[in-house]
Amino acid sequence: MFNRRKALLAVATKGALNMLPLSLAVLPWGILFGSLAIQRGFSWIEAQLFSAIIFGGAVQIVTVELMAEDTPLLTVLFSALVISSRHFLYGLTLREKLRTKPLRWRVGLGFLLTDELFALSGDRRAYANRYRLYYALGAGGSFYLAWNAWTAVGIIAGAWLPDLTDSGLDFAIAATFIALVIPDIKSLPSLVCVLVSSILSIIFSIYNLELGLVLAALIGMLAGFGLQKLRQAQ
Amino acid sequence: MTLITISLLAVITFTTRYLFLEGKLPLRLGPNIKQLLSFSAPAVLTTIFVPILFVHEQQLDISLTNIYLWGGIAAIMASYKTHSVYWTIGVGTSVFLVGGTFL
Numbered sequence: 001m002f003n004r005r006k007a008l009l010a011v012a013t014k015g016a017l018n019m020l021p022l023s024l025a026v027l028p029w030g031i032l033f034g035s036l037a038i039q040r041g042f043s044w045i046e047a048q049l050f051s052a053i054i055f056g057g058a059v060q061i062v063t064v065e066l067m068a069e070d071t072p073l074l075t076v077l078f079s080a081l082v083i084s085s086r087h088f089l090y091g092l093t094l095r096e097k098l099r100t101k102p103l104r105w106r107v108g109l110g111f112l113l114t115d116e117l118f119a120l121s122g123d124r125r126a127y128a129n130r131y132r133l134y135y136a137l138g139a140g141g142s143f144y145l146a147w148n149a150w151t152a153v154g155i156i157a158g159a160w161l162p163d164l165t166d167s168g169l170d171f172a173i174a175a176t177f178i179a180l181v182i183p184d185i186k187s188l189p190s191l192v193c194v195l196v197s198s199i200l201s202i203i204f205s206i207y208n209l210e211l212g213l214v215l216a217a218l219i220g221m222l223a224g225f226g227l228q229k230l231r232q233a234q
Numbered sequence: 235m236t237l238i239t240i241s242l243l244a245v246i247t248f249t250t251r252y253l254f255l256e257g258k259l260p261l262r263l264g265p266n267i268k269q270l271l272s273f274s275a276p277a278v279l280t281t282i283f284v285p286i287l288f289v290h291e292q293q294l295d296i297s298l299t300n301i302y303l304w305g306g307i308a309a310i311m312a313s314y315k316t317h318s319v320y321w322t323i324g325v326g327t328s329v330f331l332v333g334g335t336f337l
Contacts, residue, residue: 088250095255220280221274
Protein backbone atom coordinates (compact mmCIF):
# COMPACT_ATOMS: atom_id res chain seq x y z
CA MET A 1 0.00 0.00 0.00
CA PHE A 2 2.67 2.43 1.07
CA ASN A 3 4.87 1.55 -1.89
CA ARG A 4 2.01 1.97 -4.30
CA ARG A 5 1.32 5.45 -2.95
CA LYS A 6 4.96 6.31 -3.27
CA ALA A 7 4.98 5.10 -6.86
CA LEU A 8 1.91 7.18 -7.73
CA LEU A 9 3.51 10.22 -6.12
CA ALA A 10 6.66 9.54 -8.12
CA VAL A 11 4.84 9.50 -11.47
CA ALA A 12 2.86 12.64 -10.53
CA THR A 13 6.17 14.36 -9.75
CA LYS A 14 7.52 13.20 -13.10
CA GLY A 15 4.49 14.77 -14.78
CA ALA A 16 5.09 18.03 -12.93
CA LEU A 17 8.77 18.00 -13.94
CA ASN A 18 7.96 17.38 -17.59
CA MET A 19 5.50 20.27 -17.41
CA LEU A 20 8.02 22.58 -15.71
CA PRO A 21 9.33 24.32 -18.86
CA LEU A 22 5.76 25.08 -19.90
CA SER A 23 4.80 26.23 -16.40
CA LEU A 24 7.73 28.67 -16.52
CA ALA A 25 7.03 29.79 -20.09
CA VAL A 26 3.57 31.10 -19.17
CA LEU A 27 4.97 33.28 -16.36
CA PRO A 28 4.82 36.49 -18.43
CA TRP A 29 1.24 35.77 -19.50
CA GLY A 30 0.11 35.05 -15.96
CA ILE A 31 1.70 38.25 -14.69
CA LEU A 32 0.25 40.14 -17.64
CA PHE A 33 -3.24 38.86 -16.87
CA GLY A 34 -3.04 39.60 -13.14
CA SER A 35 -1.84 43.16 -13.62
CA LEU A 36 -4.24 43.79 -16.51
CA ALA A 37 -7.25 42.75 -14.42
CA ILE A 38 -6.23 45.10 -11.60
CA GLN A 39 -5.59 47.97 -14.03
CA ARG A 40 -9.05 47.44 -15.50
CA GLY A 41 -10.63 47.89 -12.10
CA PHE A 42 -11.27 44.30 -10.99
CA SER A 43 -10.73 43.38 -7.34
CA TRP A 44 -7.91 40.99 -6.52
CA ILE A 45 -10.42 38.27 -5.64
CA GLU A 46 -12.13 38.59 -9.01
CA ALA A 47 -8.78 38.61 -10.82
CA GLN A 48 -7.63 35.47 -9.04
CA LEU A 49 -11.01 33.82 -9.59
CA PHE A 50 -10.55 34.15 -13.36
CA SER A 51 -7.43 31.98 -13.16
CA ALA A 52 -8.84 29.68 -10.49
CA ILE A 53 -12.04 28.67 -12.28
CA ILE A 54 -11.73 29.72 -15.95
CA PHE A 55 -8.08 28.64 -16.22
CA GLY A 56 -7.37 29.81 -19.75
CA GLY A 57 -4.76 32.15 -21.23
CA ALA A 58 -6.06 34.10 -24.20
CA VAL A 59 -9.67 33.70 -23.10
CA GLN A 60 -9.01 35.43 -19.77
CA ILE A 61 -7.02 38.29 -21.30
CA VAL A 62 -9.66 38.96 -23.96
CA THR A 63 -12.72 38.67 -21.71
CA VAL A 64 -11.24 40.84 -18.95
CA GLU A 65 -10.79 43.61 -21.54
CA LEU A 66 -14.30 43.11 -22.91
CA MET A 67 -15.87 43.14 -19.44
CA ALA A 68 -13.98 46.34 -18.55
CA GLU A 69 -15.48 47.98 -21.63
CA ASP A 70 -19.00 46.97 -20.50
CA THR A 71 -19.49 44.72 -23.51
CA PRO A 72 -22.90 42.96 -23.54
CA LEU A 73 -22.78 39.65 -21.69
CA LEU A 74 -23.66 37.52 -24.71
CA THR A 75 -20.80 39.03 -26.72
CA VAL A 76 -18.36 38.26 -23.90
CA LEU A 77 -19.58 34.67 -23.65
CA PHE A 78 -19.54 34.17 -27.41
CA SER A 79 -15.96 35.45 -27.69
CA ALA A 80 -14.95 33.04 -24.95
CA LEU A 81 -16.61 30.17 -26.81
CA VAL A 82 -14.82 31.04 -30.04
CA ILE A 83 -11.41 31.31 -28.38
CA SER A 84 -11.95 28.07 -26.42
CA SER A 85 -13.32 26.13 -29.38
CA ARG A 86 -9.95 24.47 -30.10
CA HIS A 87 -10.47 22.50 -26.90
CA PHE A 88 -13.28 20.59 -28.60
CA LEU A 89 -10.53 19.12 -30.78
CA TYR A 90 -8.50 18.11 -27.74
CA GLY A 91 -11.50 16.38 -26.17
CA LEU A 92 -12.26 14.57 -29.43
CA THR A 93 -8.66 13.46 -29.80
CA LEU A 94 -8.50 12.10 -26.25
CA ARG A 95 -12.07 10.73 -26.24
CA GLU A 96 -11.18 7.09 -26.82
CA LYS A 97 -8.57 7.22 -24.07
CA LEU A 98 -10.67 8.91 -21.41
CA ARG A 99 -14.36 8.22 -22.01
CA THR A 100 -14.39 4.95 -20.04
CA LYS A 101 -12.51 6.37 -17.05
CA PRO A 102 -14.32 7.15 -13.76
CA LEU A 103 -16.19 10.45 -13.65
CA ARG A 104 -13.79 12.09 -11.19
CA TRP A 105 -10.86 11.51 -13.55
CA ARG A 106 -12.75 12.77 -16.58
CA VAL A 107 -13.94 15.89 -14.78
CA GLY A 108 -10.57 16.52 -13.14
CA LEU A 109 -8.43 16.03 -16.22
CA GLY A 110 -11.08 17.72 -18.38
CA PHE A 111 -10.80 20.80 -16.22
CA LEU A 112 -7.00 20.68 -16.52
CA LEU A 113 -7.01 20.07 -20.29
CA THR A 114 -5.11 23.15 -21.50
CA ASP A 115 -3.00 23.46 -24.64
CA GLU A 116 -0.06 22.54 -22.45
CA LEU A 117 -1.53 19.34 -21.00
CA PHE A 118 -2.77 18.32 -24.43
CA ALA A 119 0.74 18.84 -25.77
CA LEU A 120 2.02 16.31 -23.21
CA SER A 121 -0.73 13.79 -24.07
CA GLY A 122 0.70 12.61 -27.37
CA ASP A 123 2.06 9.27 -26.15
CA ARG A 124 0.18 6.28 -27.51
CA ARG A 125 -0.30 4.94 -24.00
CA ALA A 126 -1.19 8.29 -22.39
CA TYR A 127 -4.00 7.91 -19.80
CA ALA A 128 -3.92 4.12 -20.31
CA ASN A 129 -3.59 3.12 -16.65
CA ARG A 130 -3.61 4.46 -13.12
CA TYR A 131 0.01 5.56 -13.29
CA ARG A 132 -0.51 7.39 -16.54
CA LEU A 133 -3.52 9.16 -15.03
CA TYR A 134 -1.47 10.31 -12.04
CA TYR A 135 1.26 11.44 -14.41
CA ALA A 136 -1.31 13.64 -16.21
CA LEU A 137 -2.67 14.88 -12.88
CA GLY A 138 0.84 15.91 -11.81
CA ALA A 139 1.46 17.64 -15.15
CA GLY A 140 -1.92 19.38 -15.36
CA GLY A 141 -2.20 20.12 -11.64
CA SER A 142 1.26 21.68 -11.40
CA PHE A 143 0.48 23.82 -14.43
CA TYR A 144 -2.72 24.98 -12.73
CA LEU A 145 -0.80 25.96 -9.59
CA ALA A 146 1.83 27.77 -11.66
CA TRP A 147 -0.78 29.72 -13.65
CA ASN A 148 -2.49 30.79 -10.44
CA ALA A 149 0.81 31.70 -8.78
CA TRP A 150 1.88 33.88 -11.75
CA THR A 151 -1.55 35.52 -11.73
CA ALA A 152 -1.10 36.34 -8.04
CA VAL A 153 2.32 37.86 -8.77
CA GLY A 154 0.70 40.01 -11.46
CA ILE A 155 -2.05 41.08 -9.06
CA ILE A 156 0.40 42.01 -6.30
CA ALA A 157 3.31 43.42 -8.28
CA GLY A 158 1.60 44.42 -11.52
CA ALA A 159 1.55 48.11 -10.66
CA TRP A 160 5.32 48.20 -10.14
CA LEU A 161 6.25 46.07 -13.13
CA PRO A 162 6.95 47.53 -16.56
CA ASP A 163 4.51 46.65 -19.33
CA LEU A 164 5.33 43.06 -20.22
CA THR A 165 3.24 42.86 -23.39
CA ASP A 166 6.02 44.21 -25.59
CA SER A 167 8.99 42.80 -23.74
CA GLY A 168 9.67 39.84 -26.01
CA LEU A 169 8.80 37.40 -23.26
CA ASP A 170 6.23 35.83 -25.57
CA PHE A 171 9.20 34.30 -27.39
CA ALA A 172 9.46 31.83 -24.50
CA ILE A 173 6.00 30.54 -25.38
CA ALA A 174 6.93 30.18 -29.05
CA ALA A 175 10.15 28.30 -28.21
CA THR A 176 8.27 25.94 -25.91
CA PHE A 177 5.70 25.04 -28.52
CA ILE A 178 8.45 24.60 -31.12
CA ALA A 179 10.01 22.06 -28.74
CA LEU A 180 6.68 20.21 -28.61
CA VAL A 181 5.85 20.24 -32.32
CA ILE A 182 9.16 19.58 -34.12
CA PRO A 183 9.85 16.12 -32.61
CA ASP A 184 6.29 15.20 -33.61
CA ILE A 185 7.01 15.69 -37.32
CA LYS A 186 7.86 12.13 -38.25
CA SER A 187 6.40 11.75 -41.72
CA LEU A 188 5.69 13.72 -44.89
CA PRO A 189 1.96 14.02 -44.05
CA SER A 190 2.73 15.50 -40.62
CA LEU A 191 5.21 17.93 -42.21
CA VAL A 192 2.58 19.02 -44.73
CA CYS A 193 0.04 19.38 -41.91
CA VAL A 194 2.40 21.67 -39.98
CA LEU A 195 3.34 23.74 -43.06
CA VAL A 196 -0.29 24.26 -44.13
CA SER A 197 -1.32 25.17 -40.57
CA SER A 198 1.65 27.59 -40.36
CA ILE A 199 0.85 29.48 -43.54
CA LEU A 200 -2.87 29.71 -42.79
CA SER A 201 -2.30 30.77 -39.17
CA ILE A 202 -0.13 33.65 -40.44
CA ILE A 203 -2.75 34.75 -42.96
CA PHE A 204 -5.62 34.47 -40.49
CA SER A 205 -3.76 36.37 -37.75
CA ILE A 206 -2.95 39.20 -40.13
CA TYR A 207 -6.67 39.51 -40.87
CA ASN A 208 -7.45 38.96 -37.18
CA LEU A 209 -10.13 36.35 -37.82
CA GLU A 210 -11.54 35.13 -34.51
CA LEU A 211 -12.02 31.54 -35.61
CA GLY A 212 -8.93 31.70 -37.82
CA LEU A 213 -6.57 29.63 -35.71
CA VAL A 214 -8.97 26.72 -35.31
CA LEU A 215 -9.70 26.86 -39.02
CA ALA A 216 -5.98 26.92 -39.85
CA ALA A 217 -5.48 23.84 -37.67
CA LEU A 218 -8.45 21.99 -39.19
CA ILE A 219 -7.32 22.62 -42.77
CA GLY A 220 -3.77 21.58 -41.84
CA MET A 221 -5.14 18.36 -40.33
CA LEU A 222 -7.16 17.67 -43.49
CA ALA A 223 -4.07 18.29 -45.65
CA GLY A 224 -1.99 15.82 -43.64
CA PHE A 225 -4.81 13.29 -43.50
CA GLY A 226 -5.50 13.61 -47.25
CA LEU A 227 -1.88 13.01 -48.13
CA GLN A 228 -1.68 10.02 -45.79
CA LYS A 229 -4.81 8.52 -47.42
CA LEU A 230 -3.35 9.07 -50.88
CA ARG A 231 -0.14 7.31 -49.93
CA GLN A 232 -2.03 4.41 -48.35
CA ALA A 233 -4.08 4.03 -51.52
CA GLN A 234 -0.97 3.68 -53.65
CA MET B 235 -22.63 40.61 -11.84
CA THR B 236 -18.89 40.25 -12.34
CA LEU B 237 -18.88 37.04 -10.33
CA ILE B 238 -21.75 35.66 -12.39
CA THR B 239 -19.98 36.48 -15.64
CA ILE B 240 -16.75 34.88 -14.44
CA SER B 241 -18.71 31.76 -13.43
CA LEU B 242 -20.44 31.59 -16.83
CA LEU B 243 -17.06 31.91 -18.54
CA ALA B 244 -15.79 29.05 -16.39
CA VAL B 245 -18.77 26.93 -17.51
CA ILE B 246 -17.94 27.67 -21.15
CA THR B 247 -14.24 26.81 -20.96
CA PHE B 248 -14.96 23.69 -18.94
CA THR B 249 -17.64 22.58 -21.41
CA THR B 250 -15.32 22.95 -24.40
CA ARG B 251 -12.74 20.80 -22.60
CA TYR B 252 -15.02 18.20 -21.08
CA LEU B 253 -17.80 17.66 -23.65
CA PHE B 254 -16.17 14.96 -25.76
CA LEU B 255 -14.68 13.17 -22.75
CA GLU B 256 -18.23 12.29 -21.67
CA GLY B 257 -18.83 8.62 -22.35
CA LYS B 258 -22.61 8.96 -22.52
CA LEU B 259 -22.35 11.29 -25.48
CA PRO B 260 -23.71 9.21 -28.37
CA LEU B 261 -20.73 9.55 -30.63
CA ARG B 262 -18.57 6.91 -32.24
CA LEU B 263 -15.35 7.91 -33.92
CA GLY B 264 -14.68 5.94 -37.08
CA PRO B 265 -11.16 5.00 -38.21
CA ASN B 266 -11.01 7.95 -40.63
CA ILE B 267 -11.90 10.50 -37.97
CA LYS B 268 -9.34 8.95 -35.62
CA GLN B 269 -6.70 9.17 -38.32
CA LEU B 270 -7.64 12.80 -38.95
CA LEU B 271 -7.48 13.59 -35.23
CA SER B 272 -3.98 12.10 -35.01
CA PHE B 273 -2.86 15.33 -36.71
CA SER B 274 -4.60 17.60 -34.20
CA ALA B 275 -1.65 18.10 -31.84
CA PRO B 276 0.94 19.30 -34.39
CA ALA B 277 -1.71 21.33 -36.23
CA VAL B 278 -3.14 23.22 -33.24
CA LEU B 279 0.17 23.74 -31.45
CA THR B 280 1.66 25.11 -34.69
CA THR B 281 -1.07 27.75 -34.95
CA ILE B 282 -0.13 28.93 -31.46
CA PHE B 283 3.58 29.59 -32.05
CA VAL B 284 3.85 30.50 -35.74
CA PRO B 285 1.97 33.84 -35.48
CA ILE B 286 4.21 34.85 -32.54
CA LEU B 287 7.23 34.53 -34.86
CA PHE B 288 5.81 36.03 -38.04
CA VAL B 289 3.04 38.48 -37.18
CA HIS B 290 3.65 41.67 -35.23
CA GLU B 291 1.00 44.38 -34.93
CA GLN B 292 -1.09 42.48 -37.44
CA GLN B 293 1.59 42.71 -40.13
CA LEU B 294 3.68 40.00 -41.69
CA ASP B 295 7.30 40.50 -40.60
CA ILE B 296 9.87 38.54 -42.58
CA SER B 297 12.63 41.16 -42.41
CA LEU B 298 16.18 40.32 -41.30
CA THR B 299 15.64 42.47 -38.20
CA ASN B 300 12.83 40.23 -36.93
CA ILE B 301 14.62 38.61 -33.99
CA TYR B 302 11.63 36.37 -33.31
CA LEU B 303 12.32 34.72 -36.64
CA TRP B 304 16.04 34.22 -35.92
CA GLY B 305 15.26 32.84 -32.48
CA GLY B 306 12.55 30.63 -33.98
CA ILE B 307 14.87 29.22 -36.66
CA ALA B 308 17.50 28.49 -34.00
CA ALA B 309 14.90 26.79 -31.79
CA ILE B 310 13.60 24.68 -34.68
CA MET B 311 17.14 23.55 -35.55
CA ALA B 312 17.93 22.78 -31.90
CA SER B 313 14.70 20.81 -31.52
CA TYR B 314 15.36 18.86 -34.72
CA LYS B 315 18.89 17.96 -33.58
CA THR B 316 18.32 17.29 -29.87
CA HIS B 317 14.56 16.57 -29.39
CA SER B 318 15.09 18.20 -25.99
CA VAL B 319 12.73 20.84 -24.62
CA TYR B 320 15.47 22.45 -22.57
CA TRP B 321 18.01 22.68 -25.40
CA THR B 322 15.34 24.07 -27.71
CA ILE B 323 14.30 26.81 -25.30
CA GLY B 324 17.92 27.48 -24.29
CA VAL B 325 19.33 27.81 -27.82
CA GLY B 326 16.27 29.65 -29.17
CA THR B 327 16.15 32.16 -26.32
CA SER B 328 19.93 32.75 -26.44
CA VAL B 329 19.79 33.61 -30.15
CA PHE B 330 16.71 35.74 -29.52
CA LEU B 331 18.40 37.68 -26.70
CA VAL B 332 21.78 38.05 -28.43
CA GLY B 333 20.01 39.13 -31.63
CA GLY B 334 18.02 41.65 -29.62
CA THR B 335 21.16 43.39 -28.41
CA PHE B 336 22.53 43.72 -31.98
CA LEU B 337 19.39 44.59 -33.89
